[in-house]
Amino acid sequence: AQSVSQHNHHVILSEAASLELGCNYSYGGTVNLFWYVQYPGQHLQLLLKYFSGDPLVKGIKGFEAEFIKSKFSFNLRKPSVQWSDTAEYFCAVTPLTSGTYKYIFGTGTRLKVLA
Amino acid sequence: DTEVTQTPKHLVMGMTNKKSLKCEQHMGHRAMYWYKQKAKKPPELMFVYSYEKLSINESVPSRFSPECPNSSLLNLHLHALQPEDSALYLCASSQDSGGADTQYFGPGTRLTVL
Numbered sequence: 001a002q003s004v005s006q007h008n009h010h011v012i013l014s015e016a017a018s019l020e021l022g023c024n025y026s027y028g029g030t031v032n033l034f035w036y037v038q039y040p041g042q043h044l045q046l047l048l049k050y051f052s053g054d055p056l057v058k059g060i061k062g063f064e065a066e067f068i069k070s071k072f073s074f075n076l077r078k079p080s081v082q083w084s085d086t087a088e089y090f091c092a093v094t095p096l097t098s099g100t101y102k103y104i105f106g107t108g109t110r111l112k113v114l115a
Numbered sequence: 116d117t118e119v120t121q122t123p124k125h126l127v128m129g130m131t132n133k134k135s136l137k138c139e140q141h142m143g144h145r146a147m148y149w150y151k152q153k154a155k156k157p158p159e160l161m162f163v164y165s166y167e168k169l170s171i172n173e174s175v176p177s178r179f180s181p182e183c184p185n186s187s188l189l190n191l192h193l194h195a196l197q198p199e200d201s202a203l204y205l206c207a208s209s210q211d212s213g214g215a216d217t218q219y220f221g222p223g224t225r226l227t228v229l
Contacts, residue, residue, distance in 0.1 A: 049217065100170060
């Protein structure tokens, strides 16, 4: 079955530390890849996405992600986190299934940044 | 305007009640979605509407009945729910139902079934 794995369920960092959140998916065909973020009390919103071209994608608020096809991975990075990055982060994949795309979300990573 | 609105914000209902959740967007999007999210879990897709037609039903029990009256509005009718149906119900929309489209999410309706 198609799935998305996020191995880090909880991450705690100090401000200015570097961040890398892992995302692996199991699907052999063409995929589109996304990172969504949910800040406390707010709705899910897009951080960045990849669907073709340069595998290094830059998103909002200094986030970037790299698509490595051979590793089925799409890890999220930020060189220096801020307290305001405290949130839950979801990786998502949209495989083409029976002629239709549908989002499959990973289990999420809760990031807490200490001031 | 990149907003998806959902009403009500909270809903408490008994197992014999009938209620409806409402979702609205005015971005001209032609695809709309219902998700269910349990605590500390990712959103799980329930239904997809594309151009006001149901295109995906993820084997959702018939006590959940979606409706798309027009391109801006999506309803989820609830009847004879079970306590395990208590969750956050999220609505989303996207330009189209293509795989690369960004989904815009509403704040959700927190449903409690007694």
